Amino acid sequence: MDPACKNSFHRRICDGDLVIVYERYDTMKAIKVQNGSEFQNRFGVFQHSDWIGRPFGSKVLSKKGGFVYLLAPTPELWTLVLSHRTQILYIADISFVISYLEIVPGCLVLESGTGSGSLTTSLARAVAPSGHVYTFDFHELRASSAREDFEKTKSSNLITVDVRDIQGEGFPEKFYKMADAVFLDLPQPWLAIPSAGKTLKCDGTICSFSPCIEQVQRACETLRSCEFTDIRTFEILLRTYEVKEIKMEGYSNDKGTASALPCKRQCSDGGSISERTSRITVRPSSESRGHTGYLTFARLSVTS
Ligand SMILES: C[S@@+](CC[C@H](N)C(=O)[O-])C[C@H]1O[C@@H](n2cnc3c(N)ncnc32)[C@H](O)[C@@H]1O
Structure with a gap:
């Protein structure tokens, strides 16, 4: 392997490789791949043999349909x-x-x-x-x-x-x-x-x-x-941000104006609260170092 290259660009996972088993940004684990072994988490049981030969970055499934990502062990x-x-x-x-x-x-x-x-x-x-x-x-x-x-x-x-x-x-x-x-x-x-x-x-x-x-x-x-x-x-x-989807009340009035409100309120212009919509929000992480x-x-x- 050329150590100057990001190893995920040109390598498939081999028996004996270290992979980062990624559930979400704050839940991941380094695992050595061993043919015949299994990895278990709340999403089910994963067979290492299913991982061998796949490219780094693969999304792999457990028998019960849960998934994790197999990432290359980059320094980050x-x-x-x-x-x-x-x-x-x-x-x-x-x-x-x-x-x-x-x-x-x-x-x-x-x-x-x-x-x-x-x-x-x-x-x-x-x-x-x-x-x-x-x-x-x-x-x-x-x-x-x-x-x-x-x-x-x-x-x-x-x-x-x-x-x-x-x-x-x-x-x-x-x-x-x-x-x-x-x-x-x-x-x-x-x-x-x-x-x-x-x-x-x-x-x-x-x-x-x-x-x-x-x-x-x-x-x-x-x-x-x-x-x-x-x-x-x-x-x-370093300030990190959390990106989250939040549910909001959808609002519209007779002028065709529509907006999403974080809470219910009196609609003095005749507008009405309609079905719930969702929005992507970002805010500074409370866990910033x-x-x-x-x-x-x-x-x-x-x-x-
Ligand atoms: C805070 S750690 C370094 C962490 C490292 N920068 C990293 O990112 O993982 C400081 C290290 O310095 C070592 N150390 C302390 N005094 C030392 C000395 N006089 N000579 C060599 N190493 C020393 C300690 O054993 C310790 O492992």
């Missing part, structure tokens, strides 16, 4: 279903990080800590097919769980996970002046910034994610003292 969906071993980055921050760090195919990216691998999976897709992500976490179990996840999502050829205390030891010397971008999600990023600076190519970019503004202040001071320039901090807030953290970006300056 994977972020929503992965097992949270740590706090993770979500897609609003991830998109901004990839864009602002200028990560493109072929880039060499360093990351610490790996955590649950939410960001790493998107970084891998951005650098594919010829780039690579080297990610470091000092927690052995988290590192090995992340490795297993990258195997499942078929991104392990683009990612190397190593166990290392990046705040204490810094990034390995073999990366000095090699990295296009560095991403830090560490409790004391200022301890890792001097080493990150050594790994970056001239004009390379760095981003540090921190939940607290005090961490941001210390990171900015260190960035400035390590020859970084164009230091900027952002907070990315608030503050997750601050993203501080900087660029390694070139001294000639």
Whole structure:
């Protein structure tokens, strides 16, 4: 499989593949397809054998007529279903990080800590097919769980996970002046910034994610003292909307004016309430995520 391509474009579901079984936007699950196994939910029992050979995106039926969709495990969906071993980055921050760090195919990216691998999976897709992500976490179990996840999502050829205390030891010397971008999600990023600076190519970019503004202040001071320039901090807030069909009373009068009313009312112009109609409405989701953290970006300056 060419990891640069969206796998649903040119692949049919095979035995052993990971699929996202999608019921609705807030109910989905990652399942490994195994011939002979079945998946059960409130809509019935689904045989995995019925899924094999179908293209990603297929709508499949249970024996009792219920259905689910079988979607490809894209980084966006994977972020929503992965097992949270740590706090993770979500897609609003991830998109901004990839864009602002200028990560493109072929880039060499360093990351610490790996955590649950939410960001790493998107970084891998951005650098594919010829780039690579080297990610470091000092927690052995988290590192090995992340490795297993990258195997499942078929991104392990683009990612190397190593166990290392990046705040204490810094990034390995073999990366000095090699990295296009560095991403830090560490409790004391200022301890890792001097080493990150050594790994970056001239004009390379760095981003540090921190939940607290005090961490941001210390990171900015260190960035400035390590020859970084164009230091900027952002907070990315995402507002999602719910699209819903609601039932309304239909209303018309003798001038032929018709409208839909959300509730019954006195009709002084002789109009009358007729049969119920439905309307599509949109409103901000009550579950919109608030503050997750601050993203501080900087660029390694070139001294000639
Ligand atoms: C919040 S998680 C990272 C989440 C990740 N960005 C994601 O999207 O899934 C922070 C990680 O940093 C790791 N960590 C903390 N201190 C570290 C250090 N000194 N060196 C390497 N990793 C460290 C922790 O073990 C943890 O897994």
